[in-house]
Amino acid sequence: MLKRTVIGLVAVSSALVGGFVVPNAMADDVAPAAVTISYDDSLAPEYTNEITQAIQIWNDSVNNVEIVKAQSGQPAEVTFESFDGWPQAELGPMFPGDNGTIWMGKQAVDEGYNVIRIAAHEFGHSLGLPDVKPGPCESLMSGSTGGVDCTNAQPNAEEIAEVEANYANGAANAPKKEQHRVIIGWQDS
Ligand SMILES: [Zn+2]
Structure with a gap:
């Protein structure tokens, strides 16, 4: 990841100074460079x-997509919003230029569900993962069916593999926007 980060910075700075096309330093590698998407949490300040x-959990778990915080006022591929009902998210996988939403539902928080697990689960939807319900706590995408006492916010091996596959070919795998405007709720079984 460090190598990719350094290359990304070089590309950005070169674009700023002169618009040169930087030779693709990853061309000799088997895997394409990671897809980068951004998120905005300014509409969910309490979370x-x-x-x-x-x-951070997702960035530590996957390599084919990198998630960065959007700069203030800049559009983001995923926007977290505070919401009074149950958590919900639009199903991805989100690619650069998309604008998906995650609703951080207070109802689940008030009932005692772990907030990091909620955020990681809903972002799993942003990365293209469906719900796996009912499921054990070990499964991030089991959501509410993992139980109110479940604090696991780590995706399991299958969930990681599915996200890696969604972004394996870079933007070539991007679905048409209208294909992923499905909203999935936390409490649905
Ligand atoms: Zn869900």
């Missing part, structure tokens, strides 16, 4: 700590 931890 920013948990959202930050959830995003």
